Amino acid sequence: EAGVTQSPTHLIKTRGQQATLRCSPISGHTSVYWYQQALGLGLQFLLWYDEGEERNRGNFPPRFSGRQFPNYSSELNVNALELEDSALYLCASSLGGHSYNEQFFGPGTRLTVL
Amino acid sequence: KNQVEQSPQSLIILEGKNCTLQCNYTVSPFSNLRWYKQDTGRGPVSLTIMTFSENTKSNGRYTATLDADTKQSSLHITASQLSDSASYICVVSAQTGANNLFFGTGTRLTVIP
Numbered sequence: 001e002a003g004v005t006q007s008p009t010h011l012i013k014t015r016g017q018q019a020t021l022r023c024s025p026i027s028g029h030t031s032v033y034w035y036q037q038a039l040g041l042g043l044q045f046l047l048w049y050d051e052g053e054e055r056n057r058g059n060f061p062p063r064f065s066g067r068q069f070p071n072y073s074s075e076l077n078v079n080a081l082e083l084e085d086s087a088l089y090l091c092a093s094s095l096g097g098h099s100y101n102e103q104f105f106g107p108g109t110r111l112t113v114l
Numbered sequence: 115k116n117q118v119e120q121s122p123q124s125l126i127i128l129e130g131k132n133c134t135l136q137c138n139y140t141v142s143p144f145s146n147l148r149w150y151k152q153d154t155g156r157g158p159v160s161l162t163i164m165t166f167s168e169n170t171k172s173n174g175r176y177t178a179t180l181d182a183d184t185k186q187s188s189l190h191i192t193a194s195q196l197s198d199s200a201s202y203i204c205v206v207s208a209q210t211g212a213n214n215l216f217f218g219t220g221t222r223l224t225v226i227p
Contacts, residue, residue, distance in 0.1 A: 004157070041219065042203070042217050042218060042219035042220055043158075043203070043217045045215070045217075088155065090157050090158075092157070102148070102160055102163065103215075104160075105150075105157030105158045105159070106157050107156050107157050108155065108156065108157050110155065
C-alpha cells in the first residue's frame with residue numbers, strides 16, 4: 001500500500017514569491033493535515049482538510065492557505081514568502097478527522113526561502 | 115492549557131545501552147498518546163499508541179508506558195542501535211476539539227558506536 005506522498009522534495013524560492021506544495025494521502029483516507037517544522041522546533045499545526053472542507057487552521061497568517069481536491073489530495077500555498085517560512089512542511093493523512101485515527105506522515109517538502 | 119513537555123531535549127548514548135525518554139502532558143480530556151520516531155528530514159513514523167486503559171505497550175525494542183493518573187509517559191529503548199538515532203516525539207490527543215492533537219518538541223537521540 002502506497003504511503004503519503006509529497007512533492008516536490010525540495011523547493012527553493014526567494015522572498016516575496018509564492019510556493020505551492022502538494023500532498024497525496026493514503027488511498028481511502030479523507031483527512032489531510034499540514035504541519036510546519038522549522039529547524040530545531042516541534043511540529044506546528046497549519047491546516048486540516050476533511051472531505052474537501054477546511055476544518056481548522058493553526059495560528060498562521062492568511063498567506064498560508066490550501067485546498068483539498070475531490071480525490072482528497074491537497075495543496076498548500078504560501079504567498080509573499082518570508083525568510084522565516086523556511087522549514088520542512090509535512091503532510092499527514094488519516095481515515096477521518098478523529099483523534100483516534102492515526103495520522104500517517106509523508107516525507108515532507110523542504111522549503112528554503114532566500 | 116493543553117501542553118506536552120518532553121525531556122531530555124537531547125541525549126547521547128553508546129550503542130548497546132538502554133535509555134528512557136519522558137513525556138509529561140496536561141491535555142484534557144485525554145484520548146490517547148502516541149510516540150513517533152522522526153529521522154532527520156523525514157516524516158514521523160508511529161511507534162506505539164496507548165489509550166487511557168493501557169499502561170504499557172511494546173514494539174520490538176521500544177516499550178512505552180503510560181500513567182494516566184500522573185499524566186506521564188515514557189519510552190524505553192533497549193539495546194540501542196545506531197539506527198535509533200532520531201527525534202522521538204510524544205503526541206497526545208484530546209477527546210474533544212476540532213484540532214485536538216498536541217505535539218511535544220521531541221527528544222533528539224544520538225547513538226554513538
